Amino acid sequence: MVVLNQLRKSGGFWLKLDDVNILHDPGPGSLVMMHQLGLRPRDLDAIMLSHRHIDHSNDVNVVTEAMTGGGFTPRGRLFAPSDCFVNDPVVLQYVRPFINITEIKKGMETMIKYVWIRFPIENQHPVETYGVIYNFRSGRLGFIPDTEYFPELAHAYSGIDFLIINVVRMKTDKRIRHLNMEEAALVIEKIKPKVAIMTHFGLQVLNSSPERQAKIISQKTGVDVIAAQDGMTFDFDKRKK
Template sequence: MIGEGSFLKFVGTAGARFVVIKQLRASGGIWISSGKTNLYLDPGPGALVRCLSSRPRLDPGKLQGILLSHKHLDHSGDVNVMIEAMSQGGSRKGGVLFAPHDAFGSGGVVFEYVVNYLERVEILRANQNYRLGGLSFSTGCAHIHPVETYGFNFQFPEAEVSFVTDTRFFDEIADTYTGQVMVINVVRYLPIETVDIDHLSIEDVRRIIERRRPRLTVLTHFGMTMIKAKPWEVAEMLERETGLRVIAARDGMRLDLADYLQSNEAHGR
């Protein structure tokens, strides 16, 4: 066991362009902490400001790494300034950036000059294992999305946590993401058969969790139809209908893995 418990801090829960550009929810991504290792997943627009205004404050200078699931703006908008902050403006070379190949170079989102501030870059590929300090994680298969996109299985001392990032539904999702805790990006409330949108809907989430049966599902990365449907009410509906624990993330919500899982055990979940 590590000296300090693992937690996820939902710096922002916005998903897709309209919720992001209107800032109906913050678009900061997720701060992941386990022991002395801190990793930032998908620093979207406003990540730096949200970290510094968080209570308690999140200091980007204490990050050891940044992880991009893909290069779309709502996931990568603050990646360069967060690299600057992690490396103290380049005065302290350090930190690791994990990102798909197409996040770099022509058409990419990572500035060439900030790469020089990093200790190293690790290119994400399908079904590979990665490590940062005391934290290990793996990618799943490539997602069905307009750009190169991956989700992740994290091995924490308390539990395995899966992050199901942006994708169209595909049958292998439930086999790929095996965590007792699942954090799922759910942009759409209802599927739209007439529109080609590579994002999950609530019906897709239902199919995944009924097959996988995680101990906890956290919904996040909400699009406009989810915001209008009230994510907390949608989560309650899914919980009633599946008999599985489902919650909707809130901006600024901290999920302490050990405490939450012990609480669920006490209630027979």
């Protein structure tokens, strides 16, 4: 509902790790937001799709075109689960030759320039879903996208310095398999990163003040917890280990 009514923007987030630029989960409005924020799709080295749901993948084709000059200069990489490419594919056939495609598998490791990338575990969500850990100059950054809580989740991300985590619900609705605030707090407490950024809020979270929730979890865990806002930037270098 938050995406459909654009109560928050849904273009995903742009990582600049050392000199590597990665766009995560380009949902509806991603291309428009990039231009509004002065970010150039041509600077992207990779697009990362955590899963095929439309709030994460809507703009993947148009951003692929934008980063490859309409396909005339094929370049860059696209990482996505295998179900993004078959039956009702979210990555259209005609854009596939424009970009180097990697199907994500659990445990897979790769590099882009000097940034080391690993997909530590498969999430539990209605479609194939993967988070990621980046090892770069300023530390280790983990991203936990949509998932329901399961005990192995926190362990898979142990040792990271920075965490970005999707928190959709205050109370669990078993049908849509998302983390609620209490479960997110538990994951943050177990991982103990230096900084945790919560994002991807559903209506319940927006109505419960994400900032207040972040403060409560900070006090409970001792971790610096931040509630993301539209257009927010965060400098990893200022918070490095």
